[in-house]
Amino acid sequence: MATGHLTPSEYIGHHLSFNQKVVGEGGFWVLNVDTLVMSALLGIVVFGLLWWVVRGATAGVPTKRQAFVELLVEFIDTQVKSIFHGNRHVFIAPLALTVFVWVLVMNAMDFLPIDIMANFVYANLGLHAWRSVPTSDINATFALALAVWFLMIFFSIKVKGLGGWIHELFCSPFGSNPLVWPANFAFNLIEYISKPLSHSLRLFGNMYAGEIIFLLLGMWAATGLAGTVFGALLGAGWAIFHILIVCLQAFIFMMLTVVYISMAHESH
Amino acid sequence: MNINLTLIAQAISFAILIWFTTKFVWPYLLNAIETRQKTIADGLAAAERGKQELEVATQRSAEVVNDAKQKATSIIAQAEKRASEIVEEAKANAKTEGDRIITGAKAEIDQEVNRAKEGLRQQVSTLAIAGAEKILRKEIDAKAHADLLTSIANEL
Numbered sequence: 044m045a046t047g048h049l050t051p052s053e054y055i056g057h058h059l060s061f062n063q064k065v066v067g068e069g070g071f072w073v074l075n076v077d078t079l080v081m082s083a084l085l086g087i088v089v090f091g092l093l094w095w096v097v098r099g100a101t102a103g104v105p106t107k108r109q110a111f112v113e114l115l116v117e118f119i120d121t122q123v124k125s126i127f128h129g130n131r132h133v134f135i136a137p138l139a140l141t142v143f144v145w146v147l148v149m150n151a152m153d154f155l156p157i158d159i160m161a162n163f164v165y166a167n168l169g170l171h172a173w174r175s176v177p178t179s180d181i182n183a184t185f186a187l188a189l190a191v192w193f194l195m196i197f198f199s200i201k202v203k204g205l206g207g208w209i210h211e212l213f214c215s216p217f218g219s220n221p222l223v224w225p226a227n228f229a230f231n232l233i234e235y236i237s238k239p240l241s242h243s244l245r246l247f248g249n250m251y252a253g254e255i256i257f258l259l260l261g262m263w264a265a266t267g268l269a270g271t272v273f274g275a276l277l278g279a280g281w282a283i284f285h286i287l288i289v290c291l292q293a294f295i296f297m298m299l300t301v302v303y304i305s306m307a308h309e310s311h
Numbered sequence: 312m313n314i315n316l317t318l319i320a321q322a323i324s325f326a327i328l329i330w331f332t333t334k335f336v337w338p339y340l341l342n343a344i345e346t347r348q349k350t351i352a353d354g355l356a357a358a359e360r361g362k363q364e365l366e367v368a369t370q371r372s373a374e375v376v377n378d379a380k381q382k383a384t385s386i387i388a389q390a391e392k393r394a395s396e397i398v399e400e401a402k403a404n405a406k407t408e409g410d411r412i413i414t415g416a417k418a419e420i421d422q423e424v425n426r427a428k429e430g431l432r433q434q435v436s437t438l439a440i441a442g443a444e445k446i447l448r449k450e451i452d453a454k455a456h457a458d459l460l461t462s463i464a465n466e467l
C-alpha cells in the first residue's frame with residue numbers, strides 16, 4: 044500500500060488490522076482469515092516437506108536433507124530427553140517437534156518486508172488487510188498455549204487418575220493438612236491460570252513488538268532521504284537481531300510446552 | 312486483538328499437525344536413526360570381537376612358531392647325532408675292511424714268497440743235479456738218489 048496519504052497512526056493501524064470474517068452474532072464469532080490461512084499454509088508446507096524427507100529415510104548413509112532433518116529431530120529429542128523421563132517417542136517428542144517447527148516458521152514470516160507483502164496481497168488478492176505473522180495474533184499463540192494446557196490437564200489425570208489429580212490440587216505444595224487446603228488450591232489455581240497466559244503472551248508480545256518496530260522503521264523510511272537511509276540500516280539491524288528472537292521464542296515456546304507436560308507426569 | 316473463533320480454529324489445526332507429526336514424521340525418522348545406531352553399535356562390537364580374535368590368533372601363531380622351532384632344533388640335533396653315528400660306523404667299517412685287505416695281501420705275499428722259494432728250491436735242486444752230473448761225468452739215476460736229492464733240496 045502506498046503510505047503517502049496515510050497518517051502514521053492510520054499506517055500502523057492499517058498494518059495491524061486482521062482480515063476478518065464474521066461468522067455469527069457477537070464479538071467472538073469472528074475468524075481471522077489471514078492468521079488461519081498463513082498458519083495452515085505454513086503447516087502444510089513445512090510438515091509436508093518433513094514428511095517427504097522422512098518418507099524416504101534410510102538407515103544407511105543419509106542424504107543431505109535427511110541429515111538436516113535428523114539434526115533437527117536429534118536436537119529436539121535431546122532437549123526432551125533431558126526434561127521428560129518416560130517413553131518420549133509416543134507423544135511428547137513429536138509434540139515438541141511440531142511446536143518448534145511450526146512456531147519457528149510462523150515467527151519467520153516476520154522477515155517478510157511488511158509493505159511489500161501488503162502490496163503483494165493487495166495487488167494479487169485485492170485484500171486491504173492482511174497480517175502475515177500468525178504468532179503476532181494473540182488468538183494463534185493462545186490457541187497453542189491453551190491446547191498445551193488441556194494436554195497438561197489430560198496427562199495429569201491420565202497419569203495420576205482423577206482422584207490423584209484432585210488430591211494434588213488440594214494437597215500440594217504445602218501438605219495434606221485440611222487447614223492448608225484452601226491455600227494449596229489457590230496456589231494451584233494461580234499456577235493453572237498463569238501458565239497458559241505467560242506461555243502465550245510471551246510469544247505474542249515478542250512477535251507483536253517486533254512487527255511494530257518494523258512498522259516504525261518503515262514509517263521513518265517514508266520521511267525523507269536521511270530517514271530512508273537510517274530506516275533501511277536500522278531495519279536491516281533489527282531484522283538480523285530478529286533472527287535470534289524468532290529462533291529463541293520458538294525454542295522457549297517448545298521448552299515450556301515440554302516442561303509443562305513433563306510436570307503433569309510427575310506426582311508431588 | 313480480541314479473542315475470537317480463530318482461537319478454536321487454530322487449536323484444531325494445531326491438533327491436526329500434532330497428530331500428523333506423531334503419526335507420519337517422527338516414527339519413520341526415529342526408526343531410521345535407531346536402526347542406524349544399532350548398525351553402528353553392531354559394527355563396533357564386531358570390530359572389538361575381531362580385535363580379540365586377532366589377539367588370540369597372534370598368540371596361537373606364536374605358539375605354533377615356537378613349537379616348530381623346538382621341533383626343528385630337536386630334528387637337527389637328531390640328524391647331527393645320526394650323522395656322527397654314520398661317520399663312526401663308516402670309519403669302523405673302513406678300518407675292518409682295511410684290516411681285511413691287509414691280511415689278505417699279507418697272506419698272498421706269504422704264498423708268493425713260498426711259491427718263489429719252492430721254485431728256487433726246484434731250480435737249485437735241478438742245478439745241483441746238473442752240477443753233480445758234470446762233476447761225476449756220469450748219469451745219476453734220479454730215482455735212485457731221490458732221497459739224497461730231496462734232502463739236499465731241503466737244506467737249500
